[in-house]
Each structure stands twice: as structure tokens, then as C-alpha cells.
Amino acid sequence: MAPDFREPHHLPKHRAGAPGPPPGLPRQRRGTTPQMRGRYPDHDVLARAGHWDAATRRLVLDRVENPPPIRFFDAREASTLAAFCDTVCAQEAEPRIPVLAYVDDKLHGGRLDGYQHAGMPDDREVWRRVARGLDDAAREHGLDSFAALPADVRREIVGAFADGDLSGGVWDHMPPDKAWGVVTRSVLAAFYSHPWAWNEIGFGGPAYPQGYARMGVGQREGWEGDEAFEVDPVGDVLERGAE
Amino acid sequence: MSLQTRLKGAVGPPDNDSRHLLDPHARGIPGRAAMRTFDDADEVDLLIVGCGAGGAVLAQRLARAGWRIVVLEKGPFFDPDSDWVSDEEGARSLYWTENRVIGGEDPVELGQNNSGVGVGGTMLHYAGYTPRFHPSDFETHTRDGVGADWPLSYWELKAHYERVEAELPVAGQDWPWGDPHSYPHSAHPVGGAAERAQDGARAVGIEMRVGPVGIPSGTFGNRPHCIYRGFCIQGCKVNAKASPLVTHVPDAIAHGVEIRADSMATRVEVDERGRCTGVTYVKGGRERFQRAAVVAVAGYSIETPRLLLNSTSRRFPKGLANGEDQVGRYVMVQGAPHVAARFPDLMRMYKGPPPQISSEQFYETDERRGFARGFSIQTVGPLPIGWAGHVLADGHWGEALREYMRDYNHWTTLGMLCELLPRAENRVTLAGELDLNGMPIARLDYTQCDNDRKNIAYAKSKLYEIWEAAGAQDTLEIDRYAHLVGGCRMGTSPEESVVDRDHRAWEVPNLLVADTSAMPTQGSANPALTTMALSSRLADRLVAKAAPSASATGAVAVRRAVAAA
Numbered sequence: 001m002a003p004d005f006r007e008p009h010h011l012p013k014h015r016a017g018a019p020g021p022p023p024g025l026p027r028q029r030r031g032t033t034p035q036m037r038g039r040y041p042d043h044d045v046l047a048r049a050g051h052w053d054a055a056t057r058r059l060v061l062d063r064v065e066n067p068p069p070i071r072f073f074d075a076r077e078a079s080t081l082a083a084f085c086d087t088v089c090a091q092e093a094e095p096r097i098p099v100l101a102y103v104d105d106k107l108h109g110g111r112l113d114g115y116q117h118a119g120m121p122d123d124r125e126v127w128r129r130v131a132r133g134l135d136d137a138a139r140e141h142g143l144d145s146f147a148a149l150p151a152d153v154r155r156e157i158v159g160a161f162a163d164g165d166l167s168g169g170v171w172d173h174m175p176p177d178k179a180w181g182v183v184t185r186s187v188l189a190a191f192y193s194h195p196w197a198w199n200e201i202g203f204g205g206p207a208y209p210q211g212y213a214r215m216g217v218g219q220r221e222g223w224e225g226d227e228a229f230e231v232d233p234v235g236d237v238l239e240r241g242a243e
Numbered sequence: 244m245s246l247q248t249r250l251k252g253a254v255g256p257p258d259n260d261s262r263h264l265l266d267p268h269a270r271g272i273p274g275r276a277a278m279r280t281f282d283d284a285d286e287v288d289l290l291i292v293g294c295g296a297g298g299a300v301l302a303q304r305l306a307r308a309g310w311r312i313v314v315l316e317k318g319p320f321f322d323p324d325s326d327w328v329s330d331e332e333g334a335r336s337l338y339w340t341e342n343r344v345i346g347g348e349d350p351v352e353l354g355q356n357n358s359g360v361g362v363g364g365t366m367l368h369y370a371g372y373t374p375r376f377h378p379s380d381f382e383t384h385t386r387d388g389v390g391a392d393w394p395l396s397y398w399e400l401k402a403h404y405e406r407v408e409a410e411l412p413v414a415g416q417d418w419p420w421g422d423p424h425s426y427p428h429s430a431h432p433v434g435g436a437a438e439r440a441q442d443g444a445r446a447v448g449i450e451m452r453v454g455p456v457g458i459p460s461g462t463f464g465n466r467p468h469c470i471y472r473g474f475c476i477q478g479c480k481v482n483a484k485a486s487p488l489v490t491h492v493p494d495a496i497a498h499g500v501e502i503r504a505d506s507m508a509t510r511v512e513v514d515e516r517g518r519c520t521g522v523t524y525v526k527g528g529r530e531r532f533q534r535a536a537v538v539a540v541a542g543y544s545i546e547t548p549r550l551l552l553n554s555t556s557r558r559f560p561k562g563l564a565n566g567e568d569q570v571g572r573y574v575m576v577q578g579a580p581h582v583a584a585r586f587p588d589l590m591r592m593y594k595g596p597p598p599q600i601s602s603e604q605f606y607e608t609d610e611r612r613g614f615a616r617g618f619s620i621q622t623v624g625p626l627p628i629g630w631a632g633h634v635l636a637d638g639h640w641g642e643a644l645r646e647y648m649r650d651y652n653h654w655t656t657l658g659m660l661c662e663l664l665p666r667a668e669n670r671v672t673l674a675g676e677l678d679l680n681g682m683p684i685a686r687l688d689y690t691q692c693d694n695d696r697k698n699i700a701y702a703k704s705k706l707y708e709i710w711e712a713a714g715a716q717d718t719l720e721i722d723r724y725a726h727l728v729g730g731c732r733m734g735t736s737p738e739e740s741v742v743d744r745d746h747r748a749w750e751v752p753n754l755l756v757a758d759t760s761a762m763p764t765q766g767s768a769n770p771a772l773t774t775m776a777l778s779s780r781l782a783d784r785l786v787a788k789a790a791p792s793a794s795a796t797g798a799v800a801v802r803r804a805v806a807a808a
Binding site: 014218 | 324355627635641
């Protein structure tokens with residue numbers, strides 16, 4: 001039987017340490033996904049925009065069509081942090097969601113999250129210090145900027161950050177685990193508020209005023225795309241040694 | 244078949260017309276344009292700070308009894324059509340996002356997690372669960388030797404639970420736990436994600452029931468039917484989900500209440516005799532003072548203590564009603580981890596309200612578990628940003644994050660609410676930093692006790708049992724907290740509480756605390772319904788004391804009523 005997404009073999013806990021996306025991911029056929037991979041090759045949320053209420057449509061389309069300019073970070077910070085955001089979100093190729101643009105806009109507008117851990121600086125300062133900390137780590141690898149590092153080294157550093165495993169420099173005055181919480185909160189919100197990411201994961205989107213009616217297991221609205229598993233015929237034949 | 248079951252959905256509340264006052268073609272509150280207004284210098288009968296679950300119900304009830312009322316609300320008076328969007332990130336205007344400091348060994352994240360703002364309060368972005376507390380919640384100290392006894396019993400609140408359930412209205416199956424009861428509206432249909440959870444629970448002997456949610460299942464005046472779009476936490480653009488904005492504010496306005504939005508209360512003022520004279524607040528960048536015969540603070544468990552602590556005077560140097568250092572203490576949150584499970588079929592958990600089915604089978608103390616009190620189990624339906632938070636919390640970023648995200652539609656999520664116990668050192672204090680109005684920001688310190696940790700660990704193990712029995716192919720886990728309760732609790736003596744059984748501050752005869760912060764314990768139920776029921780009861784008590792002399796001009800009678808209550 002051909003493999004498909006019903007089985008869990010493609011999930012990270014079932015293929016520990018395997019780099020890159022799992023095999024079998026189709027290319028996007030309708031609309032855009034980050035890096036044009038996804039599970040739902042014919043699902044394009046933006047094609048539904050005409051069915052959304054005006055307030056939602058304005059907000060979501062503006063997010064896609066007019067990514068805000070970088071105003072909060074300076075050029076050096078922006079380059080380092082854009083590379084950081086792309087490493088956290090595994091965006092190694094175009095098309096990319098401009099994650100840092102949304103983060104910068106939020107910080108520029110002072111739209112923070114409503115709490116701050118005792119002993120931690122303001123979220124805006126946390127971001128600046130993280131940029132310095134990442135560049136410090138790059139210098140240990142002989143390069144001046146985190147953005148200049150090869151992808152595997154960037155992943156190594158981000159992995160240490162995620163594990164709270166950084167020390168010295170900025171980290172002596174800012175626990176890395178708390179800083180990780182601050183920055184990832186904004187990174188995830190920026191990435192997964194973008195319709196390209198909704199296409200990739202098969203999310204139905206705003207759905208107002210229309211709503212959903214087909215809620216059962218395996219059901220979908222007529223306009224929701226279905227999941228697809230794609231096998232490259234040439235590679236498959238070679239792999240299985242089939243004629 | 245009981246009469247109540249036979250009448251399901253047929254009868255609305257007789258003394259609240261909100262559902263008819265809404266516009267069938269627009270979501271904004273129609274009465275706003277013609278709303279009565281009061282002058283700052285006019286001494287109103289009652290000034291309420293905060294237009295959420297506690298404040299709005301109190302205003303609606305007492306307005307019908309002829310009281311002249313102003314409600315100050317820090318946030319805006321939203322129009323769901325133009326101000327709200329069907330979008331997770333776009334819902335930020337609903338959350339209290341001004342800075343607060345969090346500390347302790349187990350810091351509680353605030354903001355979007357548990358703190359709302361605007362006319363309607365935090366219920367604008369609650370998920371919609373509206374369970375009652377159990378009778379045992381009101382006497383945990385007597386029964387289980389933990390927590391505190393309330394100065395009132397479940398049975399004094401029961402009639403108000405029923406009234407509020409008819410007003411929201413609450414939809415759900417007949418409820419077998421606590422004080423068994425049924426609901427005015429029938430249960431909503433259940434989605435595929437919740438069905439999986441129900442199957443797993445049944446396999447390990449756990450009963451789950453549909454509801455209870457504050458969403459009509461059928462017609463209810465001009466409130467439209469739910470469209471199952473799943474954005475309940477982001478503000479209901481449909482007007483289907485109950486919040487004070489649609490359940491009590493329209494009727495309150497129709498009975499002469501002024502709701503003054505965008506007005507941040509900064510101090511409750513007192514005279515030389517130690518009585519409240521009104522509230523200083525900031526609106527449009529200008530400081531103003533509204534006179535009032537009685538002040539009720541209803542700003543939820545962070546802002547209510549913060550306002551009282553900031554209201555220092557010669558007579559109350561440690562803050563208003565804080566002579567015994569009780570203001571801000573015993574703040575509670577519920578342990579609310581989620582465990583998500585993966586199945587072969589697509590279930591699309593973004594569809595339908597996140598609250599679908601729940602169980603209170605583990606609500607009460609069972610000594611064999613090795614800890615006091617218990618927990619409830621409920622479905623939740625994280626949208627993409629929320630789901631990304633789950634995946635990251637389980638330790639995945641980069642390609643692993645992207646793959647678990649692509650797998651979103653194969654997952655279903657259960658959460659629990661663990662009853663964590665009230666502790667004096669879990670408290671709100673004032674931090675050194677000032678906000679834009681020059682008011683010190685709040686700091687919340689929170690640390691679990693041993694009983695809390697055991698409860699959470701046991702509850703989590705039950706969720707894993709459910710998913711294993713259901714045949715889950717993979718699981719993801721996130722530790723989190725939900726809700727805020729306590730901070731100005733009611734009790735039987737000033738040494739261990741801030742207010743008495745009628746919500747009146749021990750130290751200030753015309754100061755009331757009328758919100759979730761007055762609760763001494765929290766059970767493992769979502770607090771919204773109980774907050775509303777408490778305000779409903781409080782209003783009854785005040786009206787009874789004022790009768791028959793209270794009239795539309797009876798500020799004196801009102802003062803007497805509060806003093807006598």
C-alpha cells in the first residue's frame with residue numbers, strides 16, 4: 001500500500017533526527033505556501049476572501065499585500081533576527097513569510113503581550129539583546145553575524161537557545177528560557193497569522209459570516225481542500241527497484 | 244420527561260429583555276446612541292468599576308430596581324461588526340495588554356490567556372463554558388481540610404444560577420455532577436474532534452457530557468444561531484456566544500444605566516469619615532471624578548486589588564479596605580494543561596466552539612488519589628497560532644514545528660481545569676513601574692503547593708489514559724494555567740477576608756467588591772457563571788434591604804440599604 005498521511009511515520013517523534021521535511025509532501029498547486037510545500041495542494045484560503053466580512057478581509061489582505069517596513073530594529077539587528085525567525089520557522093527558501101516585518105511592527109507600535117517576568121527587561125529590550133547574543137554566538141564560529149552562518153550552525157545555536165543552553169554575555173543578565181518564550185511567542189504569531197501558512201496546514205480561515213457546517217470526522221466543506229500525499233514516480237521506481 | 248426538559252428553548256427570562264433589544268441585522272448594541280448620561284458632579288446611587296461578568300449583571304439588576312448607575316469601563320464599547328475580526332492575531336484589542344509583572348516560582352502568564360478589556364469584560368473572549376460550582380466548593384475547609392469555607396452556601400446561589408442560565412442561555416445535556424440539574428437549551432451538535440475524545444473517555448470508564456456552553460441552541464430573541472466558526476475566544480462576531488455585552492448591557496442601558504467606556508479608574512476616594520465619595524478616573528487623557536453614594540469594584544482579580552491598593556489616604560495608608568493586609572491575597576488560577584492526540588482521519592478541530600464536551604467525574608476529593616479536591620476535563624480547539632504554541636511547548640521548532648503544524652487537522656485536544664488551592668502568598672501587589680496615567684502597575688506572584696502539583700500530575704495521567712484507549716498515534720503536551728479567581732475574598736471576619744457575605748468591605752461601609760475576586764475558592768469549574776450568579780444574588784440582597792422606600796431618587800435609601808445589607 002502506498003504511504004499516506006493516515007500513518008504517523010512522517011511525524012518528528014517517529015523519525016527522530018531526520019533533517020528536512022518528510023518525503024511525500026506535494027508542491028502547492030493553488031495559491032502560495034511558504035516554500036511552496038504543503039499537505040493541501042489545492043487549498044487556497046485567499047480564494048475565499050470574497051466570502052469574508054469586510055473588517056476581516058481588510059486586515060488579512062493587508063497583512064499579505066503590505067508587509068510593514070522595518071522601523072524598530074536597525075539594519076544589523078534586522079539581518080540577524082530575520083535569519084533567526086527563518087531558522088525557527090524552517091524557511092530556508094523563497095517564498096518566505098516576512099516574519100520579522102510583523103514582529104518589528106508590533107514592537108514599533110508598542111503592542112506588547114500584557115505581562116513581563118520579574119527580573120526580565122521589557123520585551124523590546126529582550127529582542128535587541130537576543131540579536132546581540134546571536135551575533136556573539138556567531139563570532140565563536142568566526143563570523144560577525146548570525147545571518148552569515150551556514151544553516152546547520154544556525155540550527156545548532158537556535159537549538160541551544162531553545163534548550164536554555166546559552167551563557168555568558170547577554171545571557172548572564174537574561175535567562176535564555178524566558179527570552180526564548182518572549183521571542184517565539186511573537187514569531188509563531190507572525191508566521192501562523194499569515195494565510196500562506198493556513199494554506200500549508202489546511203486551515204479553513206476566517207469563515208465569517210458563512211460558518212462551518214460539516215464538522216464530523218473526515219468531513220470538509222466543499223471549498224476546503226483535501227489532504228494529498230505525493231510520490232515522485234521516478235524516485236519511487238528507483239527506490240523500490242520496480243520496473 | 245420533566246417539565247423543564249419539555250420546555251427546552253421555549254421560555255426566555257422574564258426580567259431581562261436584552262435578547263429582544265439587539266438588532267437582528269447588526270451586531271452593535273442599538274441602545275447606545277440614546278444612552279442616558281450623568282454629570283461627574285451628580286451623585287449617582289451606584290458607581291461600578293468594570294463592565295464584565297460581575298459589574299454588568301449588578302448594573303442590569305439594580306437599574307430595574309430604579310437605581311441611578313454609572314459603569315466605568317477601561318476598554319472600548321466594541322461594535323463586533325466593525326471592531327472585531329475572524330482572526331487570531333487580530334483579536335488583540337480584546338486583551339488587557341498593558342504591562343504587568345509576573346513572579347513567584349510558577350509565574351502565571353496574563354494578557355490574552357486570562358485578561359480581557361472592554362464593555363463585556365473577559366467574557367468577551369472566554370471560550371463559552373458555563374458550569375456551576377459544586378455544593379462542596381463552598382465548604383472545602385470543612386469537608387476536605389483545605390482552602391476556605393465561603394460565608395454563603397451553594398443553596399443560596401442556586402436560584403441565581405438558574406436565572407443566569409436562562410439569560411445566557413446555557414445549552415447542554417442534563418448534568419449529573421454536583422447538584423444535578425438540566426439546562427434551558429438542548430446540547431449543540433458535537434464535532435469529529437470531540438467525538439474521538441468521547442470514545443476514548445468511554446473506553447476507560449470516564450463519562451463526558453455535551454456542554455454546558457453559553458450559546459443558544461435554537462432561537463433566542465434577536466441573537467443569531469451559532470455558525471460554528473470556532474473563533475469564540477477571539478470575540479463572537481455573531482452575537483451567538485453569551486457575554487455581558489449581549490446578555491445584560493442592552494437591558495441595563497434600556498433601564499437608564501450609563502456605561503462610560505474608555506474610562507480608567509485610578510483611585511476610589513474617601514471622605515474623612517472613611518466612606519467612599521466616588522472614583523477618580525482618566526478619560527481621553529483628562530482626569531475626572533465621578534461622585535457616587537456607593538462604589539462597587541468589579542475589575543477582575545488583578546485590577547480590583549490594584550485599584551484598592553492604589554487608593555491610599557491618611558485613613559487607609561495601606562490601601563482602601565486593606566487594614567488587615569488582605570487585599571490582593573489568595574489569587575487563584577486553575578492548572579490547565581492540554582494533551583493533544585493524533586489520529587489517522589482528519590478532524591479539523593478549528594470547527595465549532597472550543598467547548599464541546601466535558602466531565603466533572605473527578606471534581607470531588609478522592610483520598611485514594613493522594614491529594615485533596617480534583618479537576619474537570621474539557622475539550623479545547625486551538626486555532627493555528629494556539630496550536631503552534633502547543634507544538635513549541637512540546638519542544639519542537641524548525642522543520643519539526645512545521646511538520647506538526649501541517650498535521651494540525653489530524654489532532655484533537657483535551658484540557659483540564661485542576662482546582663489549585665488558595666494561598667495567602669499568591670497575591671497582587673503594586674510594582675515600582677508606573678503606567679501612562681502614573682498609576683503603579685500590578686505584580687502577580689504565584690507558586691503552587693504540593694497538593695496542586697499532585698493534582699496536575701494525576702489529571703494529566705488521566706488524559707493520557709483517554710488518548711491511549713482511543714488509539715492515538717502520537718501526543719503533544721503543554722502546561723498552562725487558566726482563569727483568575729480571588730484577590731479580595733469574602734469571609735466571616737476582617738482578619739482573613741476583604742468583604743463580608745454581601746460583598747461589602749469590612750472597613751468601608753459603602754464599598755462593594757462585585758466580581759470574581761470575591762470568591763474564596765474556585766472549584767474546577769470555569770468562573771464566569773458563578774461570577775454572574777453572585778452579582779445577581781448581591782443585587783437581590785441590596786434591593787430587599789432598600790425596599791420599600793427606595794425609589795429612583797433614593798440615594799439616601801440606597802446608602803441605607805448597603806449599610807444594612
